[in-house]
Amino acid sequence: MPTKSNTGAFDLSAMMAEWPKLPEWPAPTEWPMPSFSNWAFAEREDRIEAKAIASFQKMGQTMWSHAEKAFDDHMNFVSHRLHEDFECAKSLSQCAAPEETMATLQxxxxxxxxxxxxxFEKQAALFRDSFSENAAAVEELNETAMESVNELSRAAEESLNEVKAAGTKPKTSPRTTTKVKS
Incomplete structure (x- = not known):
């Protein structure tokens, strides 16, 4: 358990000291604030953080690999088209009749x-593949975010239960209500 000299990772006392200074909003007059223990969330956080970072890395790798494929394909296409343009110019220089020139150009x-x-169809397919793979990675990231919320909620409940079991009352922040002048 954290002490006053060694606050935990989720010591919200600094934030709670600022709460009375915040503007009023429709809320209860007292907010129970459990004192999060130092390790209530650490292991869970490490696991969730690893999953989130893995999702971001997967999105980055997917983006770069698809960008590489797209640029490589495009550069090959540009090179091929440039070669074809020069070949057309060479063919046009050898044309003797207007009909031959028109046939070559057509x-x-x-x-x-x-x-x-x-x-363009190949480029669009690469874009669709990249989008689909990144959409899957974003879905994984969304699941990790939902898991983070659940795990933080569980850690808060466990910490509150620890405080209740110890027989101490959770810290509260006194709130005064102000009437709005009409």
């Missing part, structure tokens, strides 16, 4: 449009 533009469409 073939070039239809192939280019098809390649751009395929490229």
């Amino acid at each position: 073939e070039f533009y239809s192939r280019m449009a098809s390649e751009y469409q395929t490229h």
Whole structure:
């Protein structure tokens, strides 16, 4: 148990001292404040923290791996398109008749449009995959947050039970109500 010289991890006395100075809100006049023991939440917190950090790391790794795939695919596409553009220019320089030039340009533009469409479909698929994987990681993070709330609530209840078992009354913060002038 923490002492006055060695406060616990959840020593809220500094915050409670400020409560009377806070503006009023619709609330009971006394707030029971359990004195959290030093280790009431430490082991749980470590486990929850590890899960939360693992979720953030997974989201970061997913983002970077998908970004790498997208940039790699895009650079390959740009390189290929640049090569095709130069090949078209070379073919156009060898054309002797206007009909030949039009046929070369028509073939070039239809192939280019098809390649751009395929490229954008691949990029959209990479984006969807990344979004789906990160959505799963966010769901895990949400579950960890809910678990954190439950664990903190349990730690507070356990600490309150310890205080009750010791026969001491939990600290309260006196609250005065003020009437609103109309």
